[in-house]
Amino acid sequence: MDLPINTVLRPASLAEALKLLAERPGARPIAGGTDLVVQLRDGRRHADVLVDLAKVGLAGIRDSERGLVIGAGTSMDAIAAHPGVRSRFPALAAAAARVGAWPIQCRATLGGNLGNASPAADTVPALLVAGAAVTIASARGQRQLPLEELFAGPGRTHLKPNELIVSVLLPSVRLGQGRRLVERFVKVGPRQEQIISVVCMAGRAIVAADGRIELVRLAFGSVAPTPVRARATERLLERKVLDGSLRHEALAVVQEDVKPIDDVRAPASYRRLAVATLLDRFLAEVARG
Amino acid sequence: MAERIAVTFTLNGEKRSFQVPAGRRLLDLLRDDAGLTGTKEGCGAGECGACTVLLDGRPVTSCLVLAASVEGCEVVTVEGLGGAAGHLHPFQRALVDTGGVQCGFCTPGVAVTGAAIVALDVADPAEQARLLAGNLCRCTGYTKIFAALEAAREARHAK
Numbered sequence: 450m451d452l453p454i455n456t457v458l459r460p461a462s463l464a465e466a467l468k469l470l471a472e473r474p475g476a477r478p479i480a481g482g483t484d485l486v487v488q489l490r491d492g493r494r495h496a497d498v499l500v501d502l503a504k505v506g507l508a509g510i511r512d513s514e515r516g517l518v519i520g521a522g523t524s525m526d527a528i529a530a531h532p533g534v535r536s537r538f539p540a541l542a543a544a545a546a547r548v549g550a551w552p553i554q555c556r557a558t559l560g561g562n563l564g565n566a567s568p569a570a571d572t573v574p575a576l577l578v579a580g581a582a583v584t585i586a587s588a589r590g591q592r593q594l595p596l597e598e599l600f601a602g603p604g605r606t607h608l609k610p611n612e613l614i615v616s617v618l619l620p621s622v623r624l625g626q627g628r629r630l631v632e633r634f635v636k637v638g639p640r641q642e643q644i645i646s647v648v649c650m651a652g653r654a655i656v657a658a659d660g661r662i663e664l665v666r667l668a669f670g671s672v673a674p675t676p677v678r679a680r681a682t683e684r685l686l687e688r689k690v691l692d693g694s695l696r697h698e699a700l701a702v703v704q705e706d707v708k709p710i711d712d713v714r715a716p717a718s719y720r721r722l723a724v725a726t727l728l729d730r731f732l733a734e735v736a737r738g
Numbered sequence: 739m740a741e742r743i744a745v746t747f748t749l750n751g752e753k754r755s756f757q758v759p760a761g762r763r764l765l766d767l768l769r770d771d772a773g774l775t776g777t778k779e780g781c782g783a784g785e786c787g788a789c790t791v792l793l794d795g796r797p798v799t800s801c802l803v804l805a806a807s808v809e810g811c812e813v814v815t816v817e818g819l820g821g822a823a824g825h826l827h828p829f830q831r832a833l834v835d836t837g838g839v840q841c842g843f844c845t846p847g848v849a850v851t852g853a854a855i856v857a858l859d860v861a862d863p864a865e866q867a868r869l870l871a872g873n874l875c876r877c878t879g880y881t882k883i884f885a886a887l888e889a890a891r892e893a894r895h896a897k
């Protein structure tokens with residue numbers, strides 16, 4: 450069945466795309482379409498005019514002085530396979546390889562995962578622990594926003610209708626002498642692939658030679674209206690050496706910190722257990738060295 | 739009334755042009771406008787993989803692709819996997835030989851994704867399973883599909 454839209458515009462450059470969005474209020478960008486096509490089909494979103502980003506040139510991953518820059522049009526498949534992402538941002542590589550299944554990953558883009566603003570968007574916790582920033586453009590210029598400030602609620606961002614996400618910056622990590630980086634992404638659901646997360650978690654820790662946790666960032670998806678950092682738990686763990694009692698305390702604190710929700714996919718009680726279990730496994734990796 | 743959109747792309751090795759309503763999905767263009775009914779619609783929501791085709795060499799679910807957006811791209815359907823008409827891709831041949839086909843509804847999608855896995859020369863069974871996990875088959879139990887993948891990979895190396 451044809452999608453209920455009026456027309457598709459196919460700009461050949463970013464400037465042209467931004468001009469079209471400025472001129473046609475009500476136009477909506479489409480990238481891979483793996484969220485939007487389903488929503489249009491089911492009548493959960495409506496659009497008269499689609500602006501197809503396929504030829505706008507937003508795909509690609511490059512190194513910059515400040516870190517790795519991933520274009521909004523880059524597919525999950527390309528992110529998961531990229532050597533620099535795999536070695537420097539392993540949580541993101543793992544998350545991208547867990548978005549839907551392969552035929553979805555070959556089409557789904559990073560910009561679409563952010564633009565759709567699902568509380569369960571798998572790349573978001575991985576980007577949050579990496580301290581990511583998004584570059585946003587409109588016909589009038591560009592701005593940069595910490596990723597945490599992009600989301601307004603389930604399915605809603607703070608983007609204006611005439612703005613596009615251009616890229617995501619992942620700041621480089623400088624590891625001091627004897628430090629090690631532990632980074633993980635884990636997702637829980639009824640099946641490994643093609644499943645919306647019931648809970649997902651990304652964690653990053655930098656551990657000094659004496660076992661002290663110098664930095665820790667923890668982020669959870671599918672537990673709240675937007676993906677969230679577990680800041681109280683991070684504060685509890687930071688600058689300490691992980692031992693049995695600290696680990697125990699962290700598992701209690703994280704459940705209050707994240708305050709999981711009830712919904713169709715799972716009750717809050719299950720999510721609390723899952724959140725604590727995922728954190729426990731991450732801390733085991735941190736302690737193992 | 740939806741506007742009609744012109745789209746030109748390479749379909750199974752041949753350059754083709756179509757005029758379709760703006761909201762047409764690639765799946766419907768293939769089946770209704772191009773008459774290539776090998777590609778099947780199961781869920782229409784990206785979940786089952788029956789509609790999988792190769793877009794610029796990568797498997798995608800054609801039920802989620804807007805036809806207008808494949809302008810200038812290369813699309814290969816199950817009909818075109820083996821190259822010339824009537825020829826089978828080594829993985830299609832292996833599916834026949836191992837008995838990896840029962841009712842056949844998933845088969846076009848499985849053949850397309852499988853051919854892409856063979857092209858990447860993936861040897862790790864866990865990685866093969868991850869890549870094929872978007873193609874649901876309710877008949878075969880997958881054992882013979884994986885046997886066919888292995889056979890096609892070996893055939894490739896034997897060359």
Ligand SMILES: Cc1cc2nc3c(=O)[nH]c(=O)nc-3n(C[C@H](O)[C@H](O)[C@H](O)COP(=O)(O)OP(=O)(O)OC[C@H]3O[C@@H](n4cnc5c(N)ncnc54)[C@H](O)[C@@H]3O)c2cc1C
Pocket residue numbers: 477478479480481482483484485486487502521522547548549550553556557558559560561562563564565569570571572608612613614615643644645646783784785
């Ligand atoms: C079967 C199936 C399984 C899935 N599984 C998962 C999963 O496990 N985990 C997960 O996180 N997601 C999953 N998804 C959702 C989806 O695949 C991802 O969110 C994907 O990254 C969306 O990208 P897209 O390019 O297809 O976005 P589109 O559908 O093209 O766009 C999504 C939204 O973002 C906007 N948008 C797109 N690009 C930009 C941009 N550059 N700037 C501003 N706004 C933009 C669009 O206007 C739209 O509102 C699944 C989807 C399907 C169909």
Ligand code: FES
Pocket residue numbers: 778779780781782783784785786787788789790799800801802
């Ligand atoms: S019909 Fe496209 S994935 Fe099921």
Ligand code: FES
Pocket residue numbers: 838839840841842843844845874875876877878
């Ligand atoms: S052979 Fe029947 S669904 Fe796969």
